[in-house]
Amino acid sequence: MTDFRKLLSALVLTLSLVACGEDEVHEGDDHDHDPVVELNEEACEHLVEGPFAAVSAVTEATQAAPAVAPDHRTYTVALPEAETDGYAGYVRVDSAEAADYLFFADVSVNITVTDAEGAEVEIEESATSIDECTQVKGRHVVELGVGRYFLHLSGDSETVNLLVEEMHDDHGDH
Amino acid sequence: MKHRLLASLGSAILLAACATGPGSGWGEITGEISTGFEPPAERLTDDGRLKTDNSYRIRIDTLEVELGDVQLLASEGAVAAADDVEFDPADPPPGYSNCHAGHCHAEDGSLPTYEEIRQRLSGADSVTERTLVTLPTPELKIGSRQVVSVDESHCEPSCLIDDMVTIDTAALPVGHLHLTGVVESIVDSENFPEAVGFEVEVHIDTSLRETLALSFDPDSLPVAELGGHFSLTPRLLDGIDWPTAMTGATLSEEALEQIRENFLESEWHVDVRWKEAIEE
Numbered sequence: 001m002t003d004f005r006k007l008l009s010a011l012v013l014t015l016s017l018v019a020c021g022e023d024e025v026h027e028g029d030d031h032d033h034d035p036v037v038e039l040n041e042e043a044c045e046h047l048v049e050g051p052f053a054a055v056s057a058v059t060e061a062t063q064a065a066p067a068v069a070p071d072h073r074t075y076t077v078a079l080p081e082a083e084t085d086g087y088a089g090y091v092r093v094d095s096a097e098a099a100d101y102l103f104f105a106d107v108s109v110n111i112t113v114t115d116a117e118g119a120e121v122e123i124e125e126s127a128t129s130i131d132e133c134t135q136v137k138g139r140h141v142v143e144l145g146v147g148r149y150f151l152h153l154s155g156d157s158e159t160v161n162l163l164v165e166e167m168h169d170d171h172g173d174h
Numbered sequence: 175m176k177h178r179l180l181a182s183l184g185s186a187i188l189l190a191a192c193a194t195g196p197g198s199g200w201g202e203i204t205g206e207i208s209t210g211f212e213p214p215a216e217r218l219t220d221d222g223r224l225k226t227d228n229s230y231r232i233r234i235d236t237l238e239v240e241l242g243d244v245q246l247l248a249s250e251g252a253v254a255a256a257d258d259v260e261f262d263p264a265d266p267p268p269g270y271s272n273c274h275a276g277h278c279h280a281e282d283g284s285l286p287t288y289e290e291i292r293q294r295l296s297g298a299d300s301v302t303e304r305t306l307v308t309l310p311t312p313e314l315k316i317g318s319r320q321v322v323s324v325d326e327s328h329c330e331p332s333c334l335i336d337d338m339v340t341i342d343t344a345a346l347p348v349g350h351l352h353l354t355g356v357v358e359s360i361v362d363s364e365n366f367p368e369a370v371g372f373e374v375e376v377h378i379d380t381s382l383r384e385t386l387a388l389s390f391d392p393d394s395l396p397v398a399e400l401g402g403h404f405s406l407t408p409r410l411l412d413g414i415d416w417p418t419a420m421t422g423a424t425l426s427e428e429a430l431e432q433i434r435e436n437f438l439e440s441e442w443h444v445d446v447r448w449k450e451a452i453e454e
Contacts, residue, residue, distance in 0.1 A: 063362055063415075071274065072264060094227040095410055098216040109273040116229035116361035146216050148361055 043104040044133035057089025061150035070166040088154035100167040105138035110154040201390040205400035210319035215450035240349030341388035365417040382442035395448040
């Protein structure tokens, strides 16, 4: 790179700035959003508007359990009749990364989670409502690692609309 | 207008200066290109096997990915403002569906990226691309990052940019993927009772593209330092139902297509830093 070129480039750049004034581009302006609120709002939207996918839960935690996923779809889960009262069945989640998963339901439903080897996974948080809308009757937070997990859903309803969300540090990457 | 006149004056003088001898130009490319397959700890068992999302454990014995040289491309013709095109992956336009992880499924069976779809929607198909520079890509290896420094001996035809031009894409061509290993299930002992060896050949046959805005002009600093990195996704073998997918030691067409789709979730990213001069 010649000194002559550098000098000319600097000259043109300086004069250009004088001629144009400040013309800064502000990229990546940081808009702070509460990821939990965002996820709740998203759940409200999807539980009402879909898109919906119908699946039928099974009575045992096997490979036949239908998959539900954090793919912005509401799964309408048909539950088989339970041996005792109500309805109960299994669906599965194939988790691609270690993260907190949120399960939103539009009816009151009990959820237990087991990993691929049958060990129960602790539910970190459970709530029967959220501030963002009235459609959510159940919200459960579970930390999952990489692998297959089974969700056991049980309650008085024959069908449950279920939405799965995955909590990222930078939620918004859809 | 005043700005244009000054820029034109500067351009005219600089062109004259550049024409005076070799080694000068509007700018220069430097930096490094790296590749790697480095799954995070959550994806590995204690003995180094890859965990899949459906609870298989896979020992990868060999992994070869055919990567071409990185191509720095400049668009020519009427470039449409693809960024202005409305495109919502949650509500894809006609001809596209199932948009996720940066790409959609097109009716013709291809998997265009969101950027490619925006380009198509903007009517920019008529724009032609010219390869200005090619940069070497290091061989991909398991568990470690391989790096090649970009300097004059590696650029083709040259690291010097003689034109006043905008490089808008860094393309990384990908050919085939060859993989051998052993798979074992921890969840499906009934259908998959023991560890099984496999060998697959997957034709990826596409170019991963990263959008750049690398303008060499009188307003730019003379040296563009690139940091290009290709990271093979740890999700490569996710979603395969191995008991039904295995046909002998290889996999069904459906499973190979799943691997190809997973591969396209790999990260190809290029950082750009403008500098006054190359640091020795």
